[in-house]
Amino acid sequence: MSEANVFEPKIVAYVCNWCTYLGADLAGTTRLEYPPNVRIIRLPCTGRIDFNLIIKGFEIGADAVLVSGCHPGDCHYTAGNYHARRRWILFRELLDVLGFDLRRIHFTWISAAEGKKWQQVITEITEETRKLGPYTDLYANGSAKNLPAAAPAPFKTKTLAPEPELREHCHKLLAEGTVKVVIGYGERGPAVVTRAEDTGRLVWTNRCCSNLTTYLKRKEIKALGKPAVVVKPCDEKSLVVLEKESQIERKDIHVIGMACEGVGEPKCTFCTARTPRFADKTFGEPTGPETPASPPPNRFAALMAMTPRERMAFWATQFDRCVKCYACRQVCPLCYCERCIVDKNRPIAIDPAPSRKGNFAWQIARAFHLAARCVGCGECSRACPAGIDLALLNIALHKAAQDNFGYDAGVDPAAEAVLGAYSLQDKEDFIG
Amino acid sequence: MSEVISQAALRTLTAEWIAAGKQVAGPTRVKPDLILYSQLHSADALLLEGFVRPSNSIKEFVFPKQEKLYGYRIQGNSVELVEDDAPFPEQIVIAARPCDAAALPILDKVFNWDFVDEFYNRRRAATTVITLACNIADETCFCTSVGLGPVSERGSDVMLFDIGEHNYEVYCVTEKGRALFSGKTEKSGQTVRATAAPEKKFNPETIRSFVTEHFEDPFWQEHALTCVGCGTCAFTCPTCHCFDIVDAGPAAGNARVRTWDSCQFPIFTAHASGHNPRPGQASRQRQRMLHKFAIYPEKFGEILCTGCGNCTRNCPEGIGVLSVAMEIDPIETKHG
Numbered sequence: 001m002s003e004a005n006v007f008e009p010k011i012v013a014y015v016c017n018w019c020t021y022l023g024a025d026l027a028g029t030t031r032l033e034y035p036p037n038v039r040i041i042r043l044p045c046t047g048r049i050d051f052n053l054i055i056k057g058f059e060i061g062a063d064a065v066l067v068s069g070c071h072p073g074d075c076h077y078t079a080g081n082y083h084a085r086r087r088w089i090l091f092r093e094l095l096d097v098l099g100f101d102l103r104r105i106h107f108t109w110i111s112a113a114e115g116k117k118w119q120q121v122i123t124e125i126t127e128e129t130r131k132l133g134p135y136t137d138l139y140a141n142g143s144a145k146n147l148p149a150a151a152p153a154p155f156k157t158k159t160l161a162p163e164p165e166l167r168e169h170c171h172k173l174l175a176e177g178t179v180k181v182v183i184g185y186g187e188r189g190p191a192v193v194t195r196a197e198d199t200g201r202l203v204w205t206n207r208c209c210s211n212l213t214t215y216l217k218r219k220e221i222k223a224l225g226k227p228a229v230v231v232k233p234c235d236e237k238s239l240v241v242l243e244k245e246s247q248i249e250r251k252d253i254h255v256i257g258m259a260c261e262g263v264g265e266p267k268c269t270f271c272t273a274r275t276p277r278f279a280d281k282t283f284g285e286p287t288g289p290e291t292p293a294s295p296p297p298n299r300f301a302a303l304m305a306m307t308p309r310e311r312m313a314f315w316a317t318q319f320d321r322c323v324k325c326y327a328c329r330q331v332c333p334l335c336y337c338e339r340c341i342v343d344k345n346r347p348i349a350i351d352p353a354p355s356r357k358g359n360f361a362w363q364i365a366r367a368f369h370l371a372a373r374c375v376g377c378g379e380c381s382r383a384c385p386a387g388i389d390l391a392l393l394n395i396a397l398h399k400a401a402q403d404n405f406g407y408d409a410g411v412d413p414a415a416e417a418v419l420g421a422y423s424l425q426d427k428e429d430f431i432g
Numbered sequence: 433m434s435e436v437i438s439q440a441a442l443r444t445l446t447a448e449w450i451a452a453g454k455q456v457a458g459p460t461r462v463k464p465d466l467i468l469y470s471q472l473h474s475a476d477a478l479l480l481e482g483f484v485r486p487s488n489s490i491k492e493f494v495f496p497k498q499e500k501l502y503g504y505r506i507q508g509n510s511v512e513l514v515e516d517d518a519p520f521p522e523q524i525v526i527a528a529r530p531c532d533a534a535a536l537p538i539l540d541k542v543f544n545w546d547f548v549d550e551f552y553n554r555r556r557a558a559t560t561v562i563t564l565a566c567n568i569a570d571e572t573c574f575c576t577s578v579g580l581g582p583v584s585e586r587g588s589d590v591m592l593f594d595i596g597e598h599n600y601e602v603y604c605v606t607e608k609g610r611a612l613f614s615g616k617t618e619k620s621g622q623t624v625r626a627t628a629a630p631e632k633k634f635n636p637e638t639i640r641s642f643v644t645e646h647f648e649d650p651f652w653q654e655h656a657l658t659c660v661g662c663g664t665c666a667f668t669c670p671t672c673h674c675f676d677i678v679d680a681g682p683a684a685g686n687a688r689v690r691t692w693d694s695c696q697f698p699i700f701t702a703h704a705s706g707h708n709p710r711p712g713q714a715s716r717q718r719q720r721m722l723h724k725f726a727i728y729p730e731k732f733g734e735i736l737c738t739g740c741g742n743c744t745r746n747c748p749e750g751i752g753v754l755s756v757a758m759e760i761d762p763i764e765t766k767h768g
Contacts, residue, residue, distance in 0.1 A: 059682075060682050149463060149464050150464070151464045152464055152465045188750035188751075188755055189658060189747070189748075189749040189750025189751065190658040190749050190750075191658065192654075192657040192658055210748065210749060214660060215657075215658070215660075218657075218660075218713075219712070220653070220656070220657055220712055220713060220714070221657065321462070321468070323488075323497050323663075323667045323668075323692065324497075324663075324667075324691070324692075325662050325663035325664045325666075325667045325668075325694070326662050326663060326697075327660075327662035327663070327664045327748055329662070330660040330661050330662035330748075331660055331662070331748050331749075343697075343699050348678075348679070351680055351681070352676075352678045352680070352691065353498045353678055353680040353689045353691050354497045354498050354691060354692075355498055355680060355689075357680075358498075358680065379748070382748065383662070383664070383748035385487055385488070385664045385667070385668050385746045386466075386468070386487075386488075387462060387463045387465070387466035387468075387487075
């Protein structure tokens with residue numbers, strides 16, 4: 001074999017300035033030899049290593065990525081590495097669901113004194129990656145399998161019993177000036193009512209799909225004054241997260257809760273929430289959790305039963321349909337940034353083209369920004385005009401938050417948020 | 433006497449086109465609850481009946497969601513441009529809806545107006561459109577309100593009409609269309625076309641005068657309150673054609689790409705200074721209606737809407753042209 005044909009892996013290493021970078025430096029000054037395949041990118045702290053960088057590394061042709069920082073307890077900024085560790089726990093799960101080859105993503109703690117360990121780690125990763133070969137599976141077509149899907153059940157729209165009481169209540173709220181605006185449902189979709197005499201437009205049917213709490217962030221709605229918002233038990237969870245993140249003052253919002261048995265959407269099949277818990281006023285008779293007569297196929301389990309290569313091919317097929325209309329972002333009550341990272345162009349962080357690469361980058365950013373925050377209202381999947389199973393990514397992260405931190409976003413207002421906090425006991429079995 | 437083709441023969445013909453290396457696109461069921469126009473790799477995937485219309489439009493075959501304009505490489509201080517003028521393969525869109533086909537002559541005018549767009553024209557010239565007349569309409573269809581209908585030939589090279597029992601009457605509108613079907617059809621005497629037209633839902637002239645005369649009307653403010661500001665309406669519209677030009681790939685160079693853009697996004701009009709002349713969703717919703725019913729008609733003499741209803745059908749919050757137009761001109765209440 002000629003020398004030109006020998007595969008030399010490219011490894012991108014994101015390292016912290018205070019420990020690993022100095023460790024690598026020490027390896028150099030003590031004349032320890034290690035493979036030249038690694039490209040070091042120095043950042044202030046592992047806590048500042050954005051998850052997008054891992055993706056970027058692969059996008060520009062890395063065959064493996066290493067993230068390395070100070071040992072627990074050694075962080076120059078006290079706790080940056082603890083925060084990073086939490087983020088990686090969740091991010092690895094997302095990458096796994098997307099079908100990334102986890103054997104190519106490495107995490108280590110290397111201190112400034114561990115020149116020897118740096119030499120070892122780089123040698124091992126280089127050898128391992130050489131064996132794996134070039135990362136040609138990244139965003140590759142493969143043979144994409146379909147997930148099992150139940151045919152949509154015929155659904156008849158019907159007006160539900162509490163509709164008149166709801167209208168009456170909203171009329172009273174507006175007439176008495178308790179609130180300035182009611183965000184409810186109308187005949188064609190959401191309805192925003194500001195005059196008591198217009199409350200007749202409000203409906204309550206089994207097709208009231210939208211999560212109306214997404215309107216609370218909109219400046220046009222905020223300008224109208226104190227709102228009342230109609231929520232289903234699933235939608236209500238987003239209020240819990242919004243309050244936790246200081247986006248709303250609960251006392252400034254009148255919450256009208258509706259007992260719900262599902263709105264005929266696939267998203268409702270697994271939902272067991274039937275009664276709002278924190279509403280100022282609740283309508284409808286709460287009914288117990290129902291088990292569907294014939295439970296639909298568990299799409300998440302089917303996805304995880306595939307090989308990583310098949311999963312990536314599955315997502316490639318799905319994301320190829322994405323047109324970047326950003327309906328997933330716009331309907332999400334928890335996507336409230338005034339300027340989304342994908343709309344920033346100085347510099348461009350995420351490839352704005354709806355190419356496969358650009359779509360992966362966008363969907364990874366969207367999903368991970370909702371990690372341990374998404375309440376599972378399923379609006380992203382419902383809104384997607386390309387029918388992409390976006391909720392599967394959220395389900396993966398929700399499950400990861402539950403399994404690793406016992407956290408269920410939007411359920412317990414007193415529970416400590418997963419990201420932004422840390423525990424010394426967080427698992428690190430994946431960190432070398 | 434009319435020309436007739438059976439569904440089976442049409443499928444065989446489609447398979448022949450695919451085998452001959454032509455790019456064939458048509459309605460396919462991508463999920464139990466989703467039908468999209470997509471590239472056909474097998475004639476079996478072609479869906480011909482039992483649905484109103486796909487959720488996307490055929491514009492993506494002449495004006496793709498992302499299109500490479502040229503490649504470039506940066507080395508030191510030099511920039512090298514890499515042009516790509518490979519001929520575009522022959523393309524057939526089969527079973528398009530009349531509201532999709534009618535959008536192509538509308539797009540032609542824009543892409544050949546003050547600037548002749550070679551990328552669009554290259555694809556357009558290579559494309560033949562076979563339209564399947566509608567025999568089903570839903571409450572969101574409104575082609576008849578904008579001067580079209582279930583059998584409109586506009587923009588089509590061939591028209592297919594369902595005549596029952598899995599047979600189609602073939603009517604070739606252009607030579608390009610005739611070339612595809614010559615010798616492939618049979619003669620038949622009695623044919624009854626099954627068609628279905630939606631009722632007229634508003635008068636476009638009323639919309640035009642409203643949008644031009646009520647620029648500052650509080651209607652826009654009120655109506656736009658439920659708009660969440662996504663681009664679903666524009667991106668699934670057969671006639672919306674705004675685009676952005678972006679650099680895709682690493683900074684050292686890759687490609688300059690044209691991508692779809694939507695007037696519903698705040699950054700569509702954001703100035704570098706931070707000022708935004710369309711500051712809220714109200715002005716963006718108004719713009720979309722203005723463009724469709726006043727600005728484009730003023731320039732090109734027709735409405736920038738074919739009444740397919742996609743914007744309303746796909747809008748997560750049920751808005752779109754139809755909902756707005758029916759609020760402005762609710763024919764049903766005025767005329768009984």
